[in-house]
Amino acid sequence: xxxxxxxxxxxxxxxxxxxxxxxxxxxxxxxxxxxxxxxxxxxxxxxxxxxxxxxxxxxxxxxxxxxxxxxxxxxxxxxxxxxxxxxxxxxxxxxxxxxxxxxxxxxxxxxxxxxxxxxxxxxxxxxxxxxxxxxxxxxxxxxxxxxxxxxxxxxxxxxxxxxxxxxxxxxxxxxxxxxxxxxxxxxxxxxxxxxxxxxxxxxxxxxxxxxxxxxxxxxxxxxxxxxxxxxxxxxxxxxxxxxxxxxxxxxxxxxxxxxxxxxxxxxxxxxxxxxxxxxxxxxxxxxxxxxxxxxxxxxxxxxxxxxxxxxxxxxxxxxxxxxxxxxxxxxxxxxxxxxxxxxxxxxxxxxxxxxxxxxxxxxxxxxxxxxxxxxxxxxxxxxxxxxxxx
Amino acid sequence: xxxxxxxxxxxxxxxxxxxxxxxxxxxxxxxxxxxxxxxxxxxxxxxxxxxxxxxxxxxxxxxxxxxxxxxxxxxxxxxxxxxxxxxxxxxxxxxxxxxxxxxxxxxxxxxxxxxxxxxxxxxxxxxxxxxxxxxxxxxxxxxxxxxxxxxxxxxxxxxxxxxxxxxxxxxxxxxxxxxxxxxxxxxxxxxxxxxxxxxxxxxxxxxxxxxxxxxxxxxxxxxxxxxxxxxxxxxxxxxxxxxxxxxxxxxxxxxxxxxxxxxxxxxxxxxxxxxxxxxxxxxxxxxxxxxxxxxxxxxxxxxxxxxxxxxxxxxxxxxxxxxxxxxxxxxxxxxxxxxxxxxxxxxxxxxxxxxxxxxxxxxxxxxxxxxxxxxxxxxxxxx
Numbered sequence: 001x002x003x004x005x006x007x008x009x010x011x012x013x014x015x016x017x018x019x020x021x022x023x024x025x026x027x028x029x030x031x032x033x034x035x036x037x038x039x040x041x042x043x044x045x046x047x048x049x050x051x052x053x054x055x056x057x058x059x060x061x062x063x064x065x066x067x068x069x070x071x072x073x074x075x076x077x078x079x080x081x082x083x084x085x086x087x088x089x090x091x092x093x094x095x096x097x098x099x100x101x102x103x104x105x106x107x108x109x110x111x112x113x114x115x116x117x118x119x120x121x122x123x124x125x126x127x128x129x130x131x132x133x134x135x136x137x138x139x140x141x142x143x144x145x146x147x148x149x150x151x152x153x154x155x156x157x158x159x160x161x162x163x164x165x166x167x168x169x170x171x172x173x174x175x176x177x178x179x180x181x182x183x184x185x186x187x188x189x190x191x192x193x194x195x196x197x198x199x200x201x202x203x204x205x206x207x208x209x210x211x212x213x214x215x216x217x218x219x220x221x222x223x224x225x226x227x228x229x230x231x232x233x234x235x236x237x238x239x240x241x242x243x244x245x246x247x248x249x250x251x252x253x254x255x256x257x258x259x260x261x262x263x264x265x266x267x268x269x270x271x272x273x274x275x276x277x278x279x280x281x282x283x284x285x286x287x288x289x290x291x292x293x294x295x296x297x298x299x300x301x302x303x304x305x306x307x308x309x310x311x312x313x314x315x316x317x318x319x320x321x322x323x324x325x326x327x328x329x330x331x332x333x334x335x336x337x338x339x340x341x342x343x344x345x346x347x348x349x350x351x352x353x354x355x356x357x358x359x360x361x362x363x364x365x366x367x368x369x370x371x372x373x374x375x376x377x378x379x380x381x382x383x384x385x386x387x388x389x390x
Numbered sequence: 391x392x393x394x395x396x397x398x399x400x401x402x403x404x405x406x407x408x409x410x411x412x413x414x415x416x417x418x419x420x421x422x423x424x425x426x427x428x429x430x431x432x433x434x435x436x437x438x439x440x441x442x443x444x445x446x447x448x449x450x451x452x453x454x455x456x457x458x459x460x461x462x463x464x465x466x467x468x469x470x471x472x473x474x475x476x477x478x479x480x481x482x483x484x485x486x487x488x489x490x491x492x493x494x495x496x497x498x499x500x501x502x503x504x505x506x507x508x509x510x511x512x513x514x515x516x517x518x519x520x521x522x523x524x525x526x527x528x529x530x531x532x533x534x535x536x537x538x539x540x541x542x543x544x545x546x547x548x549x550x551x552x553x554x555x556x557x558x559x560x561x562x563x564x565x566x567x568x569x570x571x572x573x574x575x576x577x578x579x580x581x582x583x584x585x586x587x588x589x590x591x592x593x594x595x596x597x598x599x600x601x602x603x604x605x606x607x608x609x610x611x612x613x614x615x616x617x618x619x620x621x622x623x624x625x626x627x628x629x630x631x632x633x634x635x636x637x638x639x640x641x642x643x644x645x646x647x648x649x650x651x652x653x654x655x656x657x658x659x660x661x662x663x664x665x666x667x668x669x670x671x672x673x674x675x676x677x678x679x680x681x682x683x684x685x686x687x688x689x690x691x692x693x694x695x696x697x698x699x700x701x702x703x704x705x706x707x708x709x710x711x712x713x714x715x716x717x718x719x720x721x722x723x724x725x726x727x728x729x730x731x732x733x734x735x736x737x738x739x740x741x742x743x744x745x746x747x748x749x750x751x752x753x754x755x756x757x758x759x760x761x762x763x764x765x766x767x768x769x770x771x772x773x
Contacts, residue, residue, distance in 0.1 A: 016680075017687040024695050035710040086563050087737055093709040100561070116559035122570065132558055137523070139557045141530050144550050148534045164529045169521040174488055174508040181510075203687075295683050296408045299690055304416060311423045316703045320512070326426050347491050349508060355489060 003212070003221065003231050007238030010208045018204040022246055025196035026253050033189040033257070049074045049127040051097040052089070054081050060106040061154035062142065068158075069138050069165055070099075074131075086120060097121045097131045109139070110146065137165060175349035182261050183346040189257065190270045191315045191339055193250045194277055198335070199306035200246050201278070202285040205239050206298045209289030228385065236286075243282040247275060265351055269359065273341045276366040280334040283373035290380045314339045334369035337362045391613060392621050399625035408686070409589055413633040417582045418640055424574045425645045439465075440513045443477040443484045443496040450478075450499045456551075457499060460524055473516070497521070527551060570705045572735060573728065575647045577702035580727035582637055583663030584696065586630040587689045590671025593622050595682050597765070602682070615765065623668060630664045650735040655743065659734070662750050663727040669757035670723065676764040693724070700725040726750050 011018070051074050055063055070076065079089035089095040100118040108115040117135065121128035141164055145157045173180065211217065212235060221231055251271055255262050262271070284305070292301050310316060312326055313335035319327065330336040341362030348355045403409055444450055444461060463469060465476035477493065484496035488508050495507040495517045503521055507514040531550055595602050597619055608618065638660065641647050649656050674692075675685050699722055701708030708728070712719045719725050730746035737743070 014684075017684055017691070020688065020691050024691060028695065028698050032704065032707055035707065035714070083563055084739070088742075090563065091733070091736060091742065092712055094713075098563075099558075115557070117557055118561040119558045120561050120563050132556075133519070136555070136557055137526065140553045140555060141526070143555075144530050144534060144553055145537075148546070148550070149537045152537065160530075160533055164526045164533070167522065167525040167529050169503050169505050169518055169525060171505045171507060171518055174485070174506055184510075296686070297411075299687055300408065300411050300416065303690060303694070304419060308419060308423060311420075311427055311703075317427050322427055347508060349489055 001234060002224075002226070003234035004238055007208055007212065007235060010211050011204065011238070011242060014204070014207050018200055018207070021203055022196055022200040022249060025199060026193065026250060029189060029192035029196055030253065030257055032192055033185055049097055049131055050077050050093075050095050051075070051099065051131065052077050052079055052086075052095050054098065054100040056103045057101045057105045061158050062106045062109065063101050065142070065158035065161060066101070066135070066138055069134065069162060070131075072166075073134075090120065090122065093122075096127045099131070099135065109143075134165075141165065179261075180346070182258070183266055186254075186258060186262065186267060186270060187342045187346050189254055190274055190342055193254065194274065194335060194338055195306060195310045195315050197246055197250050197274070197278060198281050198310065199302055201243050201281040202288060202305055203298065203302040204242050204246070205282065205285035206289040206292060206302060207295075208238060208242070209235065209286065210293055210295060210298060213289070213293065232381065239282055239286060243278050243285075247278040250274065266345055266348075269345045270342055273338060273345070273359075273363065273366075276341075276363055276370070277334060277338040279370040280338075280366055280373065283370050283377060284334075286377045287373055287380065290377055290384070309333045309335045312336070314343075319343060334366050337365045337369075341366070392617060395613075395618060395621040396625050399622040400629065403589060403626050403629045406589075406592075409629065410633070412585045412588055412690070413582060413630060414636060417578055417585075417637050420578055421575060421637070421641050421645060424578065428571055428574050439473055439475045440516055441475045441477070441493045442517055443479050443487055443493045445481050445484050445496060445498045446478045447481075447498070447500065449501070453499060455528065457503065457524065457528075461497070464520065474520075569648075569735075572647055573701045573705040573708060573732065575641050575645070576728040576731040576735075577697055577700045577708075577724060579634075579638065579641070579660065579731065580663060580700055580724035581693055581697040581702060582634055583660060583727055584667040584670065584693045584724055585690075586626070586664045586667035587671030587674065587693065588686050589626040589630060590623070590668040590673075591675035591685045591689060592671075592682070593619065593626060593668075594672050594675035594761075594765070595685075596622065598676070616762075619672075619765075623672075627664060627668060630668070631661060634660050634664060648735060649731065652734045655734050655740075656731065659727060659730045659743075659747065659750075662747060662754070663723070663730075666723050666727075666750050666754045666757070669754050669761065672761040673757040676761050696722050696724040700728045720749065721753075723750065723753055726753075 051070060053067055053070060053076060055067075057063055067076075077089075077095050079085050079095050086095070086098055090098075098120040100120075102115070102118065105115055105117065119132070119135075121131070138161060141161045142157060145152060145160055149157075212221075222228065251274065254267075254271070258267065261267065285302075288301055288305065292298060309330075312322070312330040313319075313333055314322055314327075314330070315335065319336075319339055322330070327336070341359055344358040344362065348359070442465070450458060461474075461476060464472055465474040466472050477487070479487065479496075481498070484493070484506075487493045488496055488506065491508070494509075494511075494513040495505050498504045498506065503525060505518060505521055507517070527550075531547055534550065596605050596608065597615060598605050638656070642649060671689060674689055678685055678688070680688075697703075699707060699711055699718060702724075708719075708725065711725075726746045726749045730743055730750070733740075733742035733746065
């Protein structure tokens, strides 16, 4: 177990760097998960948008009705009406949508003229599309009442319009016991934690392997009366322990953050999925460690691999938003199947074999990747040993 | 002597593979990844039709309220603007399809419209929005008919149902609209500027006699340490700026990211960012008494953290930090560089830009003072 003890000593002397990666990125994962739970703007429980309404027209019933409709489901903010204040507010996102009612709007609207409100919004945002739809529905509905009921007072029209726009479809979740927001947060955390896991494991394993594979150290080991197989198995044991410890830290952090919510079938499946990707990371790191010798290159490879694979696999940008070509390329990475597995887990309502098939399929592919990477590592090691003999 | 040291340092830095990787290859890889993932999600891609089902019960089959016709219209294959793919199935099959994720929701028409979904994502929101729109417009039509005491011209219903004017005009408060995608690239540029810290760290290693044999030899030379530091730093800065310019041109001309029209100020931001990064590296290296590789590792880790907090992985994080922990936004140099570039892109005036540049200048001065304070008057016993 001499090589194993040497492995542990190397880890100990590099513990600062490896633990820094793990801790910092776990903290970021927890932070982004807690922030993300309050910032999801795709939720069909519509999120409140921060809007400002500037009224340059009279306080007509038409305009008051608009303000009432917008205020009901959004946060009305007052950030000033001058250009610089609006610019600043949009820059710092203290407002997301600014709508200005121009002068004489009510008069022109009733006269049937082609009038527009002015809007300023964050480009390409969901909140912008949602607000556009709400405002247009309001005025279109008002116009319908006005054009078809000539004698109706504005107050009654306003009442009718607000009542109409308040009509919502009764929507039920297929499984009402399923708390989708907690599941989505768990999904987000485990995806982010995979990045921390990937970066730390690859870095830690590559550092140790590069030290043990240094020519002189390797030659001294080969001279010793210890079989090369034993040396290899010591190194693999060290890799397993390092990976498992990092996996445990990531899981425990998740348990502390989510508490009882993680002890459901969903949480346990995600923990199992994380274990599977840990195996893949470990073997991936071993392959990289066998190929890369330079200490300077280690940080480069670990950062590039972890960030690159996580980016294209849907860790930072949801998979549903990625293009088909990106998803095709990413499907050659085990991280893609890990993220897909987590996405499939949260969709399940009834846990039966049929519904678990997509999840088990992802697990199987990840294990397949792990086996392939192990085989590649063994082949590379064998080739190197043969070259050393020659 | 100054020029000799300058040229030698230039050659050393240019031949250092780590410098080329961290300051050119890695950012180009990341920029390309951003372009593939972030930019493509916001371009106009063909919207995929959402799979839905409706339960084929008596209420649906005999529906005369127009809901059946509405559903068929928004899912018709002949309709180019159709956004749904509709299946008409029985209740058990609908539940099974939903469980298997073959549909995103199913509709049950029993008295009122009811929707059942299995999640709360974009597709589910879209289905609900359409059904809400139908309910709201139907309510309006019913009210209009009843308010007209039954003397309503039925032929007008079609016109009412399709009333959909756009009452909004987009106004630009600045030349460039607030845009989420550019934040990723600006944060990447900020990160690259700060990666000059790796070279800054190496500067200290080649000057401090206790850190490397080269530094011990250089320490023997009758040359002022400050001049030595300045000549080496200028050579490193020149290389960093050259690599940053290549990255900048790649992002602007190959990936097509807009930086606004202020090229000189963009360059100024990059130069100042690189100087801040270099001095950050010298500061870290002079304080920490660990191996060179460990210092590089820590610098990279810290830079990645700063980048994440500046919105490089998720632009929403930047604004959440600003709202909840604004002090971090103020002391994060990558965030300052990102904000400086974004304010050049977005604002007509330079107030915000000057604030961020001032922040970077203050940081550079602080790092420089710490570096000099640690390095000055250090001598080694001759033994």
